Amino acid sequence: MKKILSTVGVMALIAGAYFTLSTVNSYTPVTKAEAGMMKNTYSGTLYVAGMGGHFAVADVTVDPNNASNPISVNSLEMLDIGGSTHPTHDARIDVNDRNTMYWSTYKLDTWKDKGAKGGNLHVGKSDLKTGEVITDVAFPAPERSVWTGANYCGSGQSQNSFMPVSMANEGYIDVYDKKTMKLKHRVFFDDLGIKAGETTFAHGINTPDMKKFLLTVNHTPEGFTKWTGNTRLIYLDMEALEQGKVKKLAEAMITGNPKDASGGTITFRQFFTNDGKYLLQSGADRGYLIDAETLKVLDEITPLPGENHDIMPTPDGKYAIMTLREKAKDFEGNDSVDGTLLLYDIEGRKTIGNTTSVCFACHKDEGVGKAILCGLDGNWK
Numbered sequence: 196m197k198k199i200l201s202t203v204g205v206m207a208l209i210a211g212a213y214f215t216l217s218t219v220n221s222y223t224p225v226t227k228a229e230a231g232m233m234k235n236t237y238s239g240t241l242y243v244a245g246m247g248g249h250f251a252v253a254d255v256t257v258d259p260n261n262a263s264n265p266i267s268v269n270s271l272e273m274l275d276i277g278g279s280t281h282p283t284h285d286a287r288i289d290v291n292d293r294n295t296m297y298w299s300t301y302k303l304d305t306w307k308d309k310g311a312k313g314g315n316l317h318v319g320k321s322d323l324k325t326g327e328v329i330t331d332v333a334f335p336a337p338e339r340s341v342w343t344g345a346n347y348c349g350s351g352q353s354q355n356s357f358m359p360v361s362m363a364n365e366g367y368i369d370v371y372d373k374k375t376m377k378l379k380h381r382v383f384f385d386d387l388g389i390k391a392g393e394t395t396f397a398h399g400i401n402t403p404d405m406k407k408f409l410l411t412v413n414h415t416p417e418g419f420t421k422w423t424g425n426t427r428l429i430y431l432d433m434e435a436l437e438q439g440k441v442k443k444l445a446e447a448m449i450t451g452n453p454k455d456a457s458g459g460t461i462t463f464r465q466f467f468t469n470d471g472k473y474l475l476q477s478g479a480d481r482g483y484l485i486d487a488e489t490l491k492v493l494d495e496i497t498p499l500p501g502e503n504h505d506i507m508p509t510p511d512g513k514y515a516i517m518t519l520r521e522k523a524k525d526f527e528g529n530d531s532v533d534g535t536l537l538l539y540d541i542e543g544r545k546t547i548g549n550t551t552s553v554c555f556a557c558h559k560d561e562g563v564g565k566a567i568l569c570g571l572d573g574n575w576k
Contacts (some may be wrong), residue, residue, distance in 0.1 A: 219373045231243050234259040237509050239575035242288070242323075243275065243518060243534060243553050246567040248281035250274040250298075253496050253553045257538065259514060266516070266551040273557055276327050280304035281317055283350040284504075284569030285359060285465075289373065291406075293574050294323045297373075299347030299359035301569075303336065316346055318359060318371060324575075330376040331550030339365050339383060339391075342419065346568060347462045349398030352403050356437050360410070364419045366397035368410070370437060380439030384412075387429065387441055392419040394427065398464055401433065403471045407444060408433050411476070414448065415532065422454035423433070423511060426462040426478075428490050447490035451478055463572045464505040468512035468526055475506035475515050482506050484541060494544045501535060501550065505570045508541065515539045521550060525565065526558075 235315040237257040241481040242250040252272035252530070258265050276283060284301045289295040297320045305314030336343045340363035350359040354377070357371045384394070387410075394412035401408050407430045414425040428451050432442035451460025461479040467487055474485040482496035482503045496503075508515045517537045525531040534554035538547045553566030554566030 206567065226361075226456070235509075235511065235513065236260070237514075237575060239573050240515070240552070241507075241516070241571050241573040242286045242534075243571045244283045244286050244298070244569050245534065246282040246284075246301070246569075247552065247563070248276055248278040248283060249297075250283070250286060251534070251553045251557065251568070252475075255536075255551075257509065257516070259516065259538065259540065259547055260575060261548065262546045264551065265548045266322065266536050268551060268552075268553060268556070271553065271556050274321065274323075276328055277304075277317065277322060277331065279307060280535070282306065285350050286507065286570050286572040287350045287352060287357065287359075288323075288572045288574065290321075290352060291354065295329070296321050296323055296572065297350065297352070297359075297371075298494075299309065299350060301346055301347070301348060304333070311540050317358075318376065319345070320357075320373075320376065332376050334378075334486075336363065337367065337381065338576075340367070341391075345396065349411075351401035351408050353398050353401065353433055353437055358399070358401070358408065360397050360399040362396040362398070364395070365391045365411070366394070368408075368436065378411065379437075382439055382441060384410075384441070387443060388536060389415075395419050395422070396463070397489065398462065400465055400467065403467050403469055406433055407431065408436050408476045409465070409467075409474070411465065413461055413474060422432070422453035422459055422461060424453045425449065426451070426460075426476075428474075428476075428485075430490075438489060449476070449483060449485070449490075452480060456468075458502075460485040463503075465514070466505070466507045468508045468541070470512055471508060472512065473508070475508060475539075475541075477503045477505050477517070479503060482539065484544070489551075490503070496546065497540055500537070506539065507571055507573060508576050512540055513540070514547075515541055515556075516571070516573075517546075518568055519550060523552075523555070531565050532567060534566040 300317040304313030305311035315333040342364040346361040430444040435442035478485040484494040501503035501519030523533040
């Protein structure tokens with residue numbers, strides 16, 4: 196069921212301590228609206244995936260004219276998909292019905308039981324009007340995936356199929372029928388010449404016209420998790436993929452920093468702008484703005500105040516909202532991690548203002564001191 200914070204509680208948090216947790220930090224780049232030229236504002240509902248088996252449902256206003264705090268959270272709710280057995284990174288709203296959202300789980304449902312053997316992954320869909328889970332499909336991880344510490348994260352779709360992508364080793368793309376939620380195909384990467392362990396953490400998404408599916412894999416030729424900081428971007432033919440086949444249309448490599456104790460570049464989820472012109476790719480220590488046709492990097496969004504896991508554009512493609520895992524103090528003053536949003540100006544090639552929390556307000560009431568977010572999707576008004 197959908198759990199809702201009280202209006203009084205949310206407004207009090209927004210007015211006071213809510214923003215002291217992590218929305219203002221030492222990283223405060225600003226941009227000024229040109230005199231006499233007000234920029235468009237946006238409002239909508241964002242669904243931010245969390246490891247607690249729920250989505251933060253944030254009603255937001257985005258005002259690029261506000262150079263300090265361009266993203267305001269008007270209210271927060273929680274959309275539960277199963278609690279602790281259903282940690283999720285994946286939100287994907289149906290293009291045919293904006294009241295239906297597909298999701299998949301990041302861990303086996305036994306992940307918190309250290310002595311447990313086996314367990315299931317879950318793929319499902321929820322009704323965004325009622326908050327109820329419509330379908331929840333449980334199944335064991337495939338035998339070919341010998342490492343299942345991380346599973347579904349990114350996902351794409353066609354008119355008839357939902358396609359979650361696994362981060363396991365070996366990784367794979369699943370093709371589910373949207374109506375029945377039955378698995379039609381499971382596609383590993385053999386036909387792309389990718390051997391187990393040569394890449395780490397696969398993600399993907401469809402192009403806006405649904406003719407292509409973008410698969411992204413962190414390039415680790417010396418072994419699984421031996422991060423080079425580079426990522427392979429691979430366009431696949433959507434029609435073939437829906438039939439369980441792999442047909443490569445184009446490929447490119449983007450570069451970053453090798454991972455070490457201080458951080459590094461690991462790519463996660465991504466979005467295309469609605470016009471199909473740009474690809475917005477998250478990369479942990481950075482984000483990327485990429486030409487969707489040539490797959491060439493146009494801008495590297497760095498430095499960032501937290502670890503970037505997704506980037507979703509506004510409807511007109513002028514701005515994008517980045518999800519970050521940001522170091523913060525919890526409600527007891529302990530070192531922790533909060534889930535925050537940061538605004539990026541696509542046209543201006545720069546971030547705007549401070550981050551805004553979408554996790555700690557609810558977590559304070561629940562007595563939870565850490566928030567691990569990942570992907571998001573949303574409905575704009």
